[in-house]
Amino acid sequence: QVQLVESGGGLVQAGESLRLSCAVVGHTNNDYAVGWFRQAPGKEREFLAGIGWSADIQKYSDDMKGGCTIRRDNVKNTVSLQMNSLKPDDTADYYCAVDPIRRPVTVAVDSSWRYVYWGQVIQVTVAS
Helix, strand or coil: CCCCEEEECCEEEECCEEEEEEEEEEECCCCCCEEEEEECCCCEEEEEEEECCCCCEEEEEECCCCCCEEEEECCCCEEEEEEECCCCCEEEEEEEEEEEECCCCCCCCCHHHHCEEEEECEEEEECC
């Protein structure tokens, strides 16, 4: 059984940076993809960034390009999301999710259907 342990989040001021971390526990190898998502009040959940079983497989949403970096550490089995220059509009509940199956690179990491294990909510609040 795969479990996700998330950390980071909290209250920051506009313009500051924040790093969210997702530890993947229980997977037998590193052949998994991780996606980061968020859901703001009154809005639908949206994809932010994803990384495949290979670190070369990455994708960012148009809103997050240039504003965040996703990285994976296969020794620690963690995936982090570094977010810079945060704005009040970035206030939301953030989630990481895992696809435990090694898929062809043609299967995009922003395909939400592939993520079957979800972490708990990380609340991020950006004050103006």
